[in-house]
Amino acid sequence: MVIILTVSINTLIVLHSHGWKNQARGDTPMRSIQEPKQSPIAIGTRWTLKSSILGEERQILVRVPTGHDTCEQAYPVLYLLDGEDTLFHSASGVIAHLSEWEDHLPEMIVVGIRNTDRTRDMLPTAVTLPNGRRHGGGADAFLEFIANELIPFVEETYRAGPYRMLCGTSASALTVVYEYLSQMIGFSAYLASSPTLDWDERLVFRMIENQASSELSTDAPLVMFAGGHDQGSIADDCKAFNKLLLELEPGSPRVSYRVYDVEGHCPFEGFRDGLLWLMKDWRVSEECIDQGIDAVSEHFESLRLTHGFNISIRSYEEAAHRWASRGRIDDAILWLKQGRAIYPKSADLAFGLALCFIRDKQEDAAGILLADAIASGLEDPRLSQLLERVSA
Amino acid sequence: MVIILTVSINTLIVLHSHGWKNQARGDTPMRSIQEPKQSPIAIGTRWTLKSSILGEERQILVRVPTGHDTCEQAYPVLYLLDGEDTLFHSASGVIAHLSEWEDHLPEMIVVGIRNTDRTRDMLPTAVTLPNGRRHGGGADAFLEFIANELIPFVEETYRAGPYRMLCGTSASALTVVYEYLSQMIGFSAYLASSPTLDWDERLVFRMIENQASSELSTDAPLVMFAGGHDQGSIADDCKAFNKLLLELEPGSPRVSYRVYDVEGHCPFEGFRDGLLWLMKDWRVSEECIDQGIDAVSEHFESLRLTHGFNISIRSYEEAAHRWASRGRIDDAILWLKQGRAIYPKSADLAFGLALCFIRDKQEDAAGILLADAIASGLEDPRLSQLLERVSA
Known part of the structure; x- marks a missing residue:
């Protein structure tokens, strides 16, 4: 998943081109990696x-x-x-x-x-x-x-x-x-x-x-x-x-x-x-999201009854993102809280909810959430960056 | 890769439906797997x-x-x-x-x-x-x-x-x-x-x-x-x-x-x-394959010079399959031999070449190839089945 943070732009750093091209293509690399460690990438x-x-x-x-x-x-x-x-x-x-x-x-x-x-x-x-x-x-x-x-x-x-x-x-x-x-x-x-x-x-x-x-x-x-x-x-x-x-x-x-x-x-x-x-009935439409949290809950409840499908982490994120970007921050927070009850260890949901709390000026709640997530062993580096920013 | 073997059809076995449906869906499976072993699936x-x-x-x-x-x-x-x-x-x-x-x-x-x-x-x-x-x-x-x-x-x-x-x-x-x-x-x-x-x-x-x-x-x-x-x-x-x-x-x-x-x-x-x-220039066209082994070699030699690309195992198989299916078995055999010089341990190329030898009535050559491939530690079960058939 990719999140774009939109920020105000005040400063422009002058660019430097360092001319690495020849070194990268040459026979003698500038620096050699010391003591690389390796393990298998397991997918199942x-x-x-x-x-x-x-x-x-x-x-x-x-x-x-x-x-x-x-x-x-x-x-x-x-x-x-x-x-x-x-x-x-x-x-x-x-x-x-x-x-x-x-x-x-x-x-x-x-x-x-x-x-x-x-x-x-x-x-x-x-x-x-x-x-x-x-x-x-x-x-x-x-x-x-x-x-x-x-x-x-x-x-x-x-x-x-x-x-x-x-x-x-x-x-x-x-x-x-x-x-x-x-x-x-x-x-x-x-x-x-x-x-x-x-x-x-x-x-x-x-x-x-x-x-x-x-x-x-x-x-x-x-x-x-x-x-x-x-x-x-x-x-x-x-x-x-x-x-x-x-x-x-x-x-x-x-x-x-x-x-x-x-x-x-x-x-x-x-x-x-x-x-x-x-799975063409799986995705919740933008129209349905715009109707609000009850319509979205109903959509997924119906899929759970007919197919046994769960709401996915991405589906929690998707609707919350749309609500948050349209100023419906209460819906976004409620929905992400429901998601976290189902997926308590999801770094993505913790991150999304913390962002909503920040927008809602609940910086303390955001800080507690981020600290909890970090304490539970999550390694996502975005969490500690965000915590640092919230605590500043 | 999927190979279809076309065979003559002489016999039809009567089908039986064993009514497993209820057992598969029920709570008490008929048999339980004993001593399953596990290891990670590594992709890199x-x-x-x-x-x-x-x-x-x-x-x-x-x-x-x-x-x-x-x-x-x-x-x-x-x-x-x-x-x-x-x-x-x-x-x-x-x-x-x-x-x-x-x-x-x-x-x-x-x-x-x-x-x-x-x-x-x-x-x-x-x-x-x-x-x-x-x-x-x-x-x-x-x-x-x-x-x-x-x-x-x-x-x-x-x-x-x-x-x-x-x-x-x-x-x-x-x-x-x-x-x-x-x-x-x-x-x-x-x-x-x-x-x-x-x-x-x-x-x-x-x-x-x-x-x-x-x-x-x-x-x-x-x-x-x-x-x-x-x-x-x-x-x-x-x-x-x-x-x-x-x-x-x-x-x-x-x-x-x-x-x-x-x-x-x-x-x-x-x-x-x-x-x-x-990579739109990568694939060799059917027209090029139909021109013969020189045209195909030229196609890949040009890609090697301009891009440093190699002929892939699948490209050796693809052209050979087309030649073999059109009766140009000599081209198929020569091409697969070239492929095996580059990829000597490919089970797919060994299998493809053995099939060509069988079509060309060179059953001894097919047998040697299959036995070699099996001796080198290849585990593809198709090889031993084919060897058994050739030796029969």
Whole structure:
């Protein structure tokens, strides 16, 4: 998060150019760093779990929101198939950015499932290769592992709420669509990036055509996307499958499909856009904020009841910032106090509330808040600068 | 990276629905994971450096491309201001995705610089606050730290090439524009996300108006972006500053500016789009690949000479995949062999080359390659599956 402090401008310091350019580009640096210390940058926990159902060890990657360990909130969980290290890094990074740096998504736990035998686990049915070997057919067992070992483990270990999403890419996006249709587990939302829907003579098309019901298999939303330069028939198959779903429920707001013209297989933009589409009711509008604290509370209470989502730290900041900048300092202070009751250790909320107290000429309250925050071990250097200024 | 294996389809296994749904959602999970093991998911190294120039310790976050430690290549480096953990996670994740999962960018080293006293370091000039305290004015010293301590440290510690980028957000994007104009260090490219260009009575505008030369200060490209709902006058100031730059060099292809209508401060999409714009010459076109291996080699040789960029693992895979799928298996094999000479430990290249050998009916060569890769300690389970199949 970035805060801009607006100040009056009285003085201008003359600029000096010191001509470091040649030194920086030359072979002999002017000064060398002494005794650098190093440690790993950790973004989460890598678990190794023994699965009885699959009869093997599985690596599971988990990232929790920054505030997870210092509050009592439960979070939605995104289960990411093909959750190898690079995809887990980028996907969890996008989510961290959209939910903690911006307020576009609720904060969520991300669970990446690394592969051992990808084709066995992802393909719902087995086919026989020309050489007689069998290929695929383990998706049922893999989903059983997720349902009866992984989800219970995640929900015992982390503060995971009831809203669960399933996301996959290519063959694992076929698994997502297969689970969407079969509802073996029943997720709250589904994301499928370039699903290989033609597997096994268009199995998933046949599942719809053969189903007894003439309705969609679930109320959960499904978002599919592909690249205009995708592999094989993937983009066309997505389009046809989307059409088939909409024949069951014309104009359904719960099915979304998009092709990214200039992109190839599994366009990464689709992941971001798909999450934003699934969470399009999440953001509180400027109009709603302008109606005041009751309207904003009602917005989030409704999301809590329907989805189990919490108000995020960024959402507390966003509304308070707008109220404060429009002179509604009482609303801002009340709202940030509510936020601090939920996230008592958030440096951002402490900082925001202290700024509001200063504007409200409650410098003592600001000072107490800043001193408390510093005493509780927060390292944010802005806090001590602000305390110094308030105490001056 | 995702590979789809296309196989003939002979058999269809009847599906069973096991009704796990209630168990997964119930309170008593069927099975509990025994003895889970855990370790951190590390995406890079956190360095603590003692800066003599700044007279303090600074935390520096570094992520290197996956292949960095097992090849001899030098990489471009992105220096990320405001490089706190969340922004570093998301920014380095987007870069990892675009360069290692996709082939949209060259692989690069990302260096995040965490803040201690942000306003001191980022604001080029000092102003006096109403309470008499001084605010800002440390950007020259901060740039001296980057030039004479940080860059030498990075280039001694990692295989960093000569292409250096500077990226900042909000106040630190002002620092980026200030360095672009003053050329104290001289980066190869600049990215400025929602720069606060109005600082100190529009200092950076005055720097251009007062400069002796009537040309742009450097040949390096500058990309600026802001949100349509950005803070204060940021979007308008960006537009005006872009116009001022283009008065010096009408139609310059080295200056880019974009406003994201529905976004707010520091739109994250701009970071991705800005990098893609800076690197728009990077990707080899399908037309170029179709011309053959000489045209592709020439494309990358030209980028190596002008920018110092290497051919990435993904670029080796991408062209080889296209040739192999069009029956040009000799080109694919030759190209992947060249790739393996550069990245001898890449499991992806070993896997791709083995697939080509199998298509070319060189099963023994494929077997040797796979056995070598496994013996060298690669853990990719696809390798042993493939070896088993080849040896059958």
